[in-house]
Amino acid sequence: MVTNNNILKNVAVYLRISRDKGENVDTLQSHRERLVRLCEERGYTYTIFEEIISGQARMEAREALNSLLDDLEKYDAVVVTAIDRLSRDLEYSIHIFKRLEKAGIPVITPERIYTEQDFTLYAIESTLAHGEYKQIRKRMLQGKRDKALRGEIVASRPPFGYDSILNKDKKRTFVPNEKAETVRKIFNLAINGYGGKSISDITGKPYKSVQNILRNEAYTGTMIYKDIRVEDAFPAIVDKDTFKKADYAMRERFAGDREQRVRTKGKVRTILKDLVYCDNCGRKISFQLKRREVYEDAMVTKKCECGMPGVKEETLLAEFYAQFYWVELHFREEWQKALDTPLEDKRGNIEGQLTEQTKKQEKLNRRLKNAREMRLDGELSKAEFEEIKTESENELIALSSKIAELNDELSTLDTVKLSQGYQEKLRLIGMIKEELNLPKGKGQLNYTKVEPCTNKEEANRLLKLLIDKIYYFRGIQADAFGNEEEVIKLTIAPK
Ligand SMILES: [Zn+2]
Known part of the structure; x- marks a missing residue:
């Protein structure tokens, strides 16, 4: 069926007014003007068919409409002020729609275009009482549900791709x-x-x-x-x-929280952007550009609100590079540990957790049920009940997502998948080393050999995939001999 405006050229304009509703020649004229304007605006050529007759008039009595229907193949569409101008009678409506459908042409009103699918629904809607219409609509929707349950497509449009x-x-x-x-x-x-x-x-x-x-x-x-x-x-x-x-x-x-949003915004001027957090209070540590008087600009971290002093970026980086080898070590160890634990043990462990969570769920449901009964018996005030209800419901939501997670874990439990995860992490580490120009081998680094990183944004993106947070500490600590000295300490928390 033709619905594309661009290929609609020649249309039939159908005008009907009904005497029984107190409409007259003026109505006819104003309808005519409206539709002619519509045709001109959209660039249609048009032929006008018009009559003054009752909407319930017998089909044979409607000469203009009949001659229009006889000549349907000459037109790309039929234009009316509203679709009920065609007919108010269900039987006639269906007859007219069938003819339009067969000719493959739509009905255009100033508001919209009615095509094949719309006709049936419109015919029902326009002629039945509201209650009946709702019933039918419900049944049609039920039909859609049944179709969906069988796995058949009910969506009107396919997703991109x-x-x-x-x-x-x-x-x-x-x-x-x-x-x-x-x-x-x-x-x-x-x-x-x-x-x-x-x-x-x-x-x-x-x-x-x-x-x-x-x-x-x-x-x-x-x-x-x-x-x-x-x-x-x-x-x-x-x-x-x-x-x-x-x-x-x-x-x-x-x-979630604003902090997370802030994490991704702004220009990346340091590879550690959005990764450093205060070891003392947990706040995020931000960097700022400090103009040096002599030759170059340098990045420094701001002093934390809790009082933890700031530090130059280069000092922080040196410490970070010195620590980075540890991240690789961490993942290698984790991987080994995971491989060493037999799958059956892991399965048992997860199943154990599942049982425990399910029990908690049942207990909460019982608690909620009891609270409802107590409320009905007047043993709990409304406020008390609401408090228990909200609390239990929140816990139940958290529990069900935890249970879904565990079930998921159980279904993907195999060594291949497990190794893939770690392989991905180690591949990532390789990429980061390359991006940061770090030596390829394992082991602690001598940071004085490290070249500056050219693509900071890329390095920062890769690091964020691997590392959750880097906790930063700067303060006085006593060494093994009791000598106090200022230290800068980083603790890397991998993802
Ligand atoms: Zn702090």
């Missing part, structure tokens, strides 16, 4: 198209620590679309309709693991 096709059973389904590659790229970039803005710049998709794509679970092949989820309903573009990782990465960037 998919085409909507009919399969061999004549059921609608989605298949990836050539744009799927862009979708994969977007997920990949998100996992690698790029923010929405950068992803948008790289892929050319608008920022908002990037966000929507990363949130759309349909890309894992999951069909979602309201509260219904059907997995593997059509081919996935990204696997579930990728989706989850991207979701996590983005949530870390966008969601």
Whole structure:
């Protein structure tokens, strides 16, 4: 059916006014002017059909409409002021819509364009009492639900990267198209620590679309309709693991507290941007540019609000480089430990935790139920009840997400997956070493050999993938001999 405005050229304008509703020639004229204006604005050529007759008039009595219907093939569309101008009678409406449908032409009103699918619903809506209409609509929606439950597609449009096709059973389904590659790229970039803005710049998709794509679970092949989820309903573009990782990465960037938001903003002038936190009070330590009088500018950290003194960036970096080897060591050890623990032990451990959490859940539900009864018996005041209710419900929400997490862990429990995770981390470390021009081998570094890093933004992005926080301490400490001296200490917390 033709719905594209650009290819509508020649239209039939149909005007009907009804005597029984007190309309007259003036009404007819004003309707005519409105529709002629619409045609001229949209560049349609038009032929006018008009009559003054009751909306319930028999079909045969409606000469203008009949001659219009007989000549339908000459037109690209029928233009009316409102769709009920065609007919108020259900039987006639259906007859007219069938003719329009067969001719493949839409009905245009000043508000919108009605195509094939709209006709049926409109016919029902316009002729039935409101209550009946609602019933039918409910049944139609129920039909949609049933379809969805069978894993059939009920969405009107496929997501970006998919085409909507009919399969061999004549059921609608989605298949990836050539744009799927862009979708994969977007997920990949998100996992690698790029923010929405950068992803948008790289892929050319608008920022908002990037966000929507990363949130759309349909890309894992999951069909979602309201509260219904059907997995593997059509081919996935990204696997579930990728989706989850991207979701996590983005949530870390966008969601929650202001501090997290601040983390990603601004120009990157140091590779440690947004990574350093006060060891004393936990506040984030920010850097500032300090103009040196003589030759070059230098970065320094600001004094913390709690009083922890600031430090020059170069001193901090030297300490960080000296410590960085430890991060690699940490992941290698963790990996080994994970490999040394038999899978069965791990499974047992997770199952144990699951049982424990489920018990807690049951207990909370019982508590809530008891509180309800006590409230009904007047043993609890409204305020007391509300407090228990809110508290229990919050705990229940936290519990159910914990349980989902554990179940997830259980389902992905295998050595290959586990090793992949650590391999990824170590690969990342390799990349960081390269970016920072650090020596490739293992072991502690001599920072005096370290070349300055050229792409600070890239190094900072990689470091954020690997490191959660770097705790910074500067103060007086006694050494083994009781001599007090000022030390600068960094404690790296890997992700
Ligand atoms: Zn502090």
